Amino acid sequence: MLVIKDLMVNYGKITALKEINxxxxxxxxxxxxxxxxxxxxxxxxxxxxxxxxKAGSILxxxxxxxxxxxxxxxxxxxxxxxxxxxLFPEMxxxxxxxxxxxxxxxYKNVKENxxxxxxxxxxxxxxxxxxxxxxxxxxxQMVAIGRGLMSEPDxxxxxEPSLGLAPIVVEKLGEVINxxxxxxxxxxxxxxxxYMALQLADRAYVxxxxxxxxxxxxxxxxQDGHVLKAYLGG
Amino acid sequence: xxxxxxxxFNGVVLGMTYGLVASGLSLIFGIMGxxxxxxxxxxxxxxxxTMFLTKAYGLSYVWGGxxxxxxxxxxxxxLERVAIGPILNRDYMSPFLSSFxxxxxxxxxxxxxxxxxPKRLPSPFEIPIEVKGLILTQQKILIIVCGIAVILxxxxxxxxxxxxxxxxxxxxxxxxxxxxxxxxxxxxxxxxGIAGGLAALSGILLAPLINLxxxxxxxxxxxxxxxxxxxxxxxxxxxxxxxxxLGSAEVITATFFGSGWKDVVGYIILIAIxxxxxxxxxxxxxx
Ligand SMILES: Nc1ncnc2c1ncn2[C@@H]1O[C@H](COP(=O)(O)OP(=O)(O)OP(=O)(O)O)[C@@H](O)[C@H]1O
Ligand SMILES: [Mg+2]
Numbered sequence: 001m002l003v004i005k006d007l008m009v010n011y012g013k014i015t016a017l018k019e020i021n022x023x024x025x026x027x028x029x030x031x032x033x034x035x036x037x038x039x040x041x042x043x044x045x046x047x048x049x050x051x052x053x054k055a056g057s058i059l060x061x062x063x064x065x066x067x068x069x070x071x072x073x074x075x076x077x078x079x080x081x082x083x084x085x086x087l088f089p090e091m092x093x094x095x096x097x098x099x100x101x102x103x104x105x106x107y108k109n110v111k112e113n114x115x116x117x118x119x120x121x122x123x124x125x126x127x128x129x130x131x132x133x134x135x136x137x138x139x140x141q142m143v144a145i146g147r148g149l150m151s152e153p154d155x156x157x158x159x160e161p162s163l164g165l166a167p168i169v170v171e172k173l174g175e176v177i178n179x180x181x182x183x184x185x186x187x188x189x190x191x192x193x194x195y196m197a198l199q200l201a202d203r204a205y206v207x208x209x210x211x212x213x214x215x216x217x218x219x220x221x222x223q224d225g226h227v228l229k230a231y232l233g234g
Numbered sequence: 235x236x237x238x239x240x241x242x243f244n245g246v247v248l249g250m251t252y253g254l255v256a257s258g259l260s261l262i263f264g265i266m267g268x269x270x271x272x273x274x275x276x277x278x279x280x281x282x283x284t285m286f287l288t289k290a291y292g293l294s295y296v297w298g299g300x301x302x303x304x305x306x307x308x309x310x311x312x313l314e315r316v317a318i319g320p321i322l323n324r325d326y327m328s329p330f331l332s333s334f335x336x337x338x339x340x341x342x343x344x345x346x347x348x349x350x351x352p353k354r355l356p357s358p359f360e361i362p363i364e365v366k367g368l369i370l371t372q373q374k375i376l377i378i379v380c381g382i383a384v385i386l387x388x389x390x391x392x393x394x395x396x397x398x399x400x401x402x403x404x405x406x407x408x409x410x411x412x413x414x415x416x417x418x419x420x421x422x423x424x425x426x427g428i429a430g431g432l433a434a435l436s437g438i439l440l441a442p443l444i445n446l447x448x449x450x451x452x453x454x455x456x457x458x459x460x461x462x463x464x465x466x467x468x469x470x471x472x473x474x475x476x477x478x479x480l481g482s483a484e485v486i487t488a489t490f491f492g493s494g495w496k497d498v499v500g501y502i503i504l505i506a507i508x509x510x511x512x513x514x515x516x517x518x519x520x521x
Pocket of ligand 1: 011012014016034035036037038039040041042043083192
């Protein structure tokens, strides 16, 4: 579904990613783990068109999307739920969700998807008319996820969705991701919480200093000595 | 007392046109973070195009005005595409300087085509009406009615329509906007078009009460800046209320101190607001 070949991304003179090769098959959950500054968010930004790659290619269903602007990528069926939520702070929860469905042609689908999201996160339904900036961190994270789901994506890129959430909410989030997986959604999950990510994912890649240093089945990585030591605190 | 009432009415009329100019200025600032110095020229060009259409093609004031608004919207699209959009993300100064250059180019262009002499744009609505000793004209009532209607419509568009939500989303978070599929450069073009249309409308409405001259845009833009500072940057309702306040303040000053002081009061208000209430009277808490 997604094939990345020799991807390189620079910020000015700084090289943030190089020689990235990665594949995501339909229906998979892929985890990307790595330390702060490893380049995880940059990888997602390159996929969703928020940064332009310096070199390499990104193929979505065999079509080159590398370097295309973000709105076009969203239209092509990728939803990026960015680090730090990035909501529209002065707009209501309902408006935030509605904007997530902007790429849909049919307004009826927008309404239907919205009620699905409210079913998924009942807390949001109560706050539908509240400005996004007045919500708690966890609730804002739900809005961000809901907004991403509104566009009926084929592939979802999650950037640290568990950041700042209470353990019980993280658990709920795991369930949500698992449910999406069961519905056949393809997911790329970037997490600081490596244990959670590896539990959820089929396969994983380890990013260090902008390069992929390790990849494999999640279950294997959970037992890998280096991963244990560097990311699982073992 | 009657004189004061009469002057206040005139001030409201004048203020309404200031408000229309300033609301476009405020809209562009709110969404793009750009102070568009060429905004006054769009106001001026609206009036000149209407005058040209009525003189050269014998169109009525109303039809000429409507077509002129449409043309100015298109001109605004082009100006944004050519001179603002491409340098928008560079730094704070570039778009401002570019719009400053545009303003001079446009004023000179109009002077080249129509000459520097003042021109008149007559309106069929200049018939005086007397209400309880107050002398109104249909044109002045038209300005107030149009002003209120347009501002209400603009608020409704921004609050409830798809394009309004797109405009607000872009102004609040460009990154998120692009992730939900909004093409921000197209949004900026729309914002410029709407603002240009408002400026043109204001010029066309006010023109029959004043003389047209190619530098009238720079006079208007200074008033626009004062109003925007007064009302609060980025707030449309603030722009209208600020416009009404400035218009009233000007005519009252002219009544009591002579018309030589009329333009001074605006600058005094400007400095006072910057010192004591830099967010403007209605700054940035508006929806
Ligand atoms: N806009 C930018 N300009 C310059 N350098 C940047 C920019 N964004 C990121 N970088 C640099 O690129 C590198 C990778 O950053 P990135 O945000 O992708 O890391 P990350 O793996 O997501 O880290 P974290 O876990 O802290 O979110 C870092 O060294 C960072 O300083
Ligand atoms: Mg990151």
